[in-house]
Amino acid sequence: MQAFPSRRGSVLQRVRLWFDAGTAGAVRSGNAQRIDWVRALPFLAMHLACLGVLWVGTSPVAVTVAAGLYAVRMFALTGFYHRYFSHRAFRTSRGVQFAFALVGASCAQRGPLWWAAHHRQHHRHADTSLDPHSPAVYGFLWSHAGWFLTPAAFPTDLERVADLRGYAELRWLDRYDMAVPLLLGMLMYGLGALLHVVAPSWGTSGPQMLVWGFFVSTVVLFHATVTINSLAHRFGRRRFATRDDSRNNFWLALLTFGEGWHNNHHFYPGSARQGFRWWELDLTWYGLRLLAALGLIWDLKSVPPWVMRKATP
Ligand SMILES: [Zn+2]
Numbered sequence: 275m276q277a278f279p280s281r282r283g284s285v286l287q288r289v290r291l292w293f294d295a296g297t298a299g300a301v302r303s304g305n306a307q308r309i310d311w312v313r314a315l316p317f318l319a320m321h322l323a324c325l326g327v328l329w330v331g332t333s334p335v336a337v338t339v340a341a342g343l344y345a346v347r348m349f350a351l352t353g354f355y356h357r358y359f360s361h362r363a364f365r366t367s368r369g370v371q372f373a374f375a376l377v378g379a380s381c382a383q384r385g386p387l388w389w390a391a392h393h394r395q396h397h398r399h400a401d402t403s404l405d406p407h408s409p410a411v412y413g414f415l416w417s418h419a420g421w422f423l424t425p426a427a428f429p430t431d432l433e434r435v436a437d438l439r440g441y442a443e444l445r446w447l448d449r450y451d452m453a454v455p456l457l458l459g460m461l462m463y464g465l466g467a468l469l470h471v472v473a474p475s476w477g478t479s480g481p482q483m484l485v486w487g488f489f490v491s492t493v494v495l496f497h498a499t500v501t502i503n504s505l506a507h508r509f510g511r512r513r514f515a516t517r518d519d520s521r522n523n524f525w526l527a528l529l530t531f532g533e534g535w536h537n538n539h540h541f542y543p544g545s546a547r548q549g550f551r552w553w554e555l556d557l558t559w560y561g562l563r564l565l566a567a568l569g570l571i572w573d574l575k576s577v578p579p580w581v582m583r584k585a586t587p
């Protein structure tokens with residue numbers, strides 16, 4: 275029996291949520307744990323749009339912009355969405371906080387409050403049924419790219435981010451989470467169109483820069499980020515005997531600018547540094563050190579000596 279189909283919200287209501295997530299609490303679903311395919315359409319469309327490379331072609335400048343935006347945005351995600359907003363591993367000014375929240379929001383991984391609230395839930399209940407994305411509980415695919423497309427995961431639990439919810443600008447980014455990615459897409463199109471006119475020998479165009487600079491860069495960035503939810507809880511070494519399945523994995527650390535030292539991180543999440551040994555490559559940590567040297571962030575929390583004494587060889 276199909277009970278109360280209208281409680282899921284009409285298609286129009288769910289389309290509205292693409293642009294205004296603030297009303298998410300108003301829509302109740304009988305299938306809170308199942309993927310809402312209407313709401314998921316923009317996510318699927320971003321992947322399909324990458325096939326546009328077959329039509330728009332490629333150029334060194336478009337690929338360079340895509341790689342540059344991957345790097346800058348990966349740093350914003352790991353340094354700020356993760357280490358700052360989720361774990362408060364250092365302090366900064368309201369202006370710098372907003373600037374990196376804005377760059378993070380351009381990654382199409384929802385707003386900083388949503389991201390931090392779910393990540394805090396992950397740490398609190400890692401690899402139990404209350405963890406939103408445990409591969410041990412839900413399987414690889416669900417932990418990688420299924421869980422956040424469900425009505426259960428759409429709203430932001432503001433109780434979990436009580437320290438951040440007082441910032442109106444962060445609540446705005448959280449509510450209108452499509453705005454910044456849309457703006458970046460338009461900027462990319464404009465940049466490509468401009469270069470097409472002023473530097474035709476570079477061989478780019480509006481559509482080409484849109485596909486490479488926004489769609490390809492954002493989709494690759496997304497899949498790299500969520501390997502930490504899926505692969506870093508399955509493949510790698512365990513230095514610390516944590517209660518979860520977190521692993522240290524060099525290749526994932528390389529891809530995600532340091533997040534692959536995930537067993538280190540689960541054992542001591544409060545540190546701004548995740549590669550605990552000098553040879554554990556942690557590009558985000560080096561970037562944070564640079565921002566600290568410039569006076570933009572301060573009070574970076576480090577790894578206390580007792581932590582390393584708990585390490586198994
Ligand atoms: Zn984890």
Ligand SMILES: [Zn+2]
Pocket residue numbers: 356360361393397539543
């Ligand atoms: Zn974390």
